[in-house]
Amino acid sequence: MSDAATPRFSDPFFAGARACIPVVISVAAYGVVWGVLARGAGVSLLEVIMMSGLVFAGSAQFVALDLWTTTPATLPIGPLILAALIINLRYLLLTATLRPLFRPGQQVKGALTMFIVSDETWAITLGAMAKGRGTAAFLLGGGVLAYTTWLATAVIGHTLGSAIDDPRSYGLDFAFTATFLVLLLGMWKGKGDVIPWLVAALAAIVTAKMIPGSWYILIGGMVGSLAGAIADKVRHVD
Template identity: 50%
Template sequence: MIEQDAHGCTTNDQVTWSWAGLIRGMRSMVPLALGGLTDGIVWGVLAHQAGLSLIEVLLMSGLVYAGSAQFLAITLWSVPLAAGSILPIIVTTLIVNLRYLLLGAALRPWFARLHPMRTYLSLFFMSDENWALTMREFMEGRRDTAFFLGGGLLLFVAWVGSTVIGKMVGLAISDPVQWGLDFVFTAVFLTLLVGMWKGKSDLLPWAVAAIVAVGAARLLPGSWYILLGGLAGSLVGAIKSDKHVK
């Protein structure tokens, strides 16, 4: 009989943390980090268009460190930043990043065995790509938790560095419209939507989100329509998923 501890791991699982695992995590993440450079540069250009300084770009990329949330936040950004526009940015970023609660919970069986400092340091660098590769490692029987930190560090450096490059590129462009960069944000999110489409089951939540967003844009000032549309679509999607499970 295989015994399990309170975290669901078998008693013979040996959770480790080594420099070799950290380096292997970095190497495994190289293709994904290179693929994400374009997104970071695009965000940096958009940040420049929104009026963010180099220091603000560094702080947002380094502290928020969430590409999808940063793309949404930059659409809500105004210079100077009005008091009424801060709350939608905070709430929108929170909602977009709520998925990390689930991702972190999935890692708990292994990371709960580490010293808290190693756990919290590693989790700061969590990303969707890093989580997916690490979970594959664990499912295949490898238990070196430094793999997660190594991959996360590389992605972090790539993201922050590419957003700074994008900011500098934006400085060199006097007329973004001439280069078609006024359409960059729309193009990025169209690409994200195509990648997220899972079939006809997504049609109703997306339609509700669009209707609520358009209605809110007409009735409410500011950028609350983004938040309200996202909440409405998420609620419909959650209800549909719950009924399907039952």
Template identity: 70%
Template sequence: MQNRAAPAWTSDHFFAGARACIPVAISVAAYGVVWGVLAKQAGLSLLEVMLMSGLVFAGSAQFVALDLWTATPSTLPIGPIILATLIVNLRYLLLTATMRPLVRPGTEKRSAAAMWLLSDENWAMTVGEMAKGRGSIAFLVGGGATVWCAWMVATVFGRLIGSAIDDPTKYGLDFAFTATFLALLLGMWKGKADLLPWLVAALVAIISAKLIPGSWYILTGGIAGSFAGAIAERRRGYAHQS
């Protein structure tokens, strides 16, 4: 069903989203530098770094791709890289679905195209705005533009200085990726009701990481947490009705 109360696209919403995502964009830039450094060590050229960051624009998937990358183009495992990227990014099916209430009638194609700029960071900020009765596709795109620019500049910078930084962990840059998501989680905390799905997601992800090779733990943890949250929400609904 189309939501006719969805807000219209305005430049004010766009710039509000761009400003709101500046703090997380700084964290994104920090682990973007790490990715750029690792990309240099993996043998990616500057052009390859620019194309991957600009077109793929998915930090977790790009980190996974680096694990599979080889310096020799003739032995590059294209199939496994595409499959790994698909698996890691499947969560975006769930994330983009939550944006449906913001889509105005007649703007479906434009809104679908705007989802290319959706990332974990600007999605979380937009969901926070929706919880306050605000939020819009323009807000999402504004935040996405900020994050995209930060990611592009940081990964290119990391690639350029890759020869000078032999060990990113020495500077604590390896923790930037984790720190960003911890900050987003704390910002989305609404109360004890969030604890169950978070714990379920974490537990399933940890078990999956131990038992299943690759990055399946991201997908299994996300799905398990979503189901746990849906079940808990339904039970709360039944409790209120009774």
């Protein structure tokens, strides 16, 4: 019965969109880069629209490009889905914190709204919730802005990518590694990240040498994150 929060849908919707403009600029930058790299990886324009429009998860989409193959027969369908599952598992924790936005009777509406949640808009909405301004409409406003931006910039990037014939001759093959490196550096939260990142790196290097294919990504990710959790536990117990 909180009338103050539901007088009009459009007010908090546009407030959410406005509050998310700074992070959406960063979403746009990643969208263009993803589109360019997607073209380089052999993803068609239709597939770019489907992936950005239906999956809508940045990190998972970047990792998917690393696994993608140009010939459909060799496309690793299982590893692609498994990689998306593992990389997106963290969303369990993110969307759980949005529960207060929905009343007990709004489970279906809430679950459907979660499609539009991304790391960026989640962070802004959580900040607004702390100030009492966060509502479902606020989340949706930021989400719709981020979603349309991500989709549009991916298409722009894919179109721009056609101007580049041989990426390696310009050093553009390194754009992949550079982007992953920047994504990684952006996740730095403090010394607690040293152990999981180092263990993941070592496990991935060893696995890449021993097992063909892209298993090193998943194995490194699982071993490293477990090492991080164990290190956290040890530090808290002491």
